[in-house]
Amino acid sequence: MYSCKQASELTSKAQDQPLSLREKISLRTHLMLCTMCRRYAKQIAFISRATQRLSEHDKNIRLPEESRERIENKIKQSCNKKESN
Numbered sequence: 001m002y003s004c005k006q007a008s009e010l011t012s013k014a015q016d017q018p019l020s021l022r023e024k025i026s027l028r029t030h031l032m033l034c035t036m037c038r039r040y041a042k043q044i045a046f047i048s049r050a051t052q053r054l055s056e057h058d059k060n061i062r063l064p065e066e067s068r069e070r071i072e073n074k075i076k077q078s079c080n081k082k083e084s085n
Contacts, residue, residue: 002030007037015048 002010007030010023019027031038063071 001033002026004030004034004037007031007034008040011037011041011044015044 007027010019010027013019013023014027031041
């Protein structure tokens with residue numbers, strides 16, 4: 001059976017691509033037994049639906065340039081830390 005960390009990674013992965021049969025079965029088994037991961041899966045599904053509806057509603061929504069730069073810098077810093085370890 002998957003750990004909670006593995007289950008949360010699979011839950012996120014399932015939003016972007018289909019899972020293998022083995023992954024689906026293992027994830028469902030874990031979700032049947034783990035309340036916290038089940039809650040996380042519901043939250044991820046809700047956020048995904050909400051962002052999809054929002055993007056369908058207003059295609060002109062843009063992140064401010066300052067926010068984009070701040071996010072890009074944080075990602076670069078995180079990548080640099082991983083590379084140095």
